[in-house]
Amino acid sequence: MLRNFKVLMPASLNEALYVINNIDRPFRFLAGGTDVLVRLKDNPSYAQALIDISKIGELAKIEEHKSTFVIGSGVRHEALLAYAPFIENYNGLIEAVSAIGSPQIRALATVGGNIGNASPAGDSIGPLMAFDAEVELRSQDTNRIVKLEDFFTGPGKTVLKHNEIITKIILPKSDSLKSGWKRLGQRRAVAISKVSVTLALGFAKHSNGSDRVNDVRIALGAVAPTVIRARKAEKFLLENQTLTKAVVKEACRLVAKEARPITDIRSNTEYRSEMCGVLLGDLIEKLACAR
Ligand SMILES: Cc1cc2nc3c(=O)[nH]c(=O)nc-3n(C[C@H](O)[C@H](O)[C@H](O)COP(=O)(O)OP(=O)(O)OC[C@H]3O[C@@H](n4cnc5c(N)ncnc54)[C@H](O)[C@@H]3O)c2cc1C
DSSP: OOTTOEEEOOSSHHHHHHHHHHOOSOEEEESSOTTHHHHHHHOGGGOSEEEEOTTOGGGGOEEEOSSEEEEETTOBHHHHHTOHHHHHHOHHHHHHHHTSSOHHHHHHOBHHHHHHHTOTTOTTHHHHHHTTOEEEEEOSSOEEEEEHHHHEEETTEESOOTTOEEEEEEEEOOTTEEEEEEEEESSSSSOOEEEEEEEEEEEEEOTTSOEEEEEEEEEEESSSSSOEEOHHHHHHHHHHOSOOHHHHHHHHHHHHHHOOOOOOSSOOHHHHHHHHHHHHHHHHHHHHHTO
């Protein structure tokens, strides 16, 4: 079945860029292998070569800059979860990544692999999108930065060209945002999300001393062909500023309408839409109470 199948193991990013520029057959990257090997086992024509990037140290670093954190695409979920600034200020990201697979999966699987896989249910994507992350895409001759929101074009589809690799995820610093993430799956662990919601809120003091919302980001997973931002619900909450019961109820209704889920073996359209509203309501309550 896998006759003439190639496995290449570039030792550096430059070597990897050379390989993908010159390879003569359809290939996939092997980062942690937790997606690609499962797919290849189910469908041997999924790729005719694997380019193993798991040993490229340049891709496996997290760096702090003045206004951003730069996460190498080869950073494993386990390493991201241990990074103190994320634990401090990116609760939604930590909650989502902690729920990916199992400890064994998180020890191997990478952030770049979760993004490169382009599943609408990819759990790290919602929080990264809510924090306005960007990805750096490199080829031998080019280097471009794309908003994560614009990276996905459909289930398993992205704007990545055949000779490009995701090198970095650029995460703006956002000390002022409180965030959370919730999902529903078939089981509590080792289950693909049926619905996931990320919420990030910024608060400021009103002139009358009460709290008002001054920043809102909502991302929805597994309820559209790609992970999406719920822009209408975000705009509504931002315009209304105060989280009264009526405002929260309307935001939950709007978010359920923005979802465009399908019915599949895991769940159905109506349930997924409704649960977007329920999870958003839970997250608003949690973040508002945590202040
Ligand atoms: C038992 C089990 C449970 C799981 N549970 C979850 C879960 O709860 N939530 C969840 O979101 N996922 C889950 N997954 C899926 C998987 O673990 C994640 O998507 C993981 O992050 C993939 O990372 P990886 O490094 O293993 O990717 P790989 O399998 O190595 O690669 C996946 C895809 O991304 C591409 N890719 C990898 N790196 C790059 C790069 N640098 N540039 C461009 N493309 C790249 C590859 O070409 C390939 O198409 C689970 C998988 C298993 C087997």
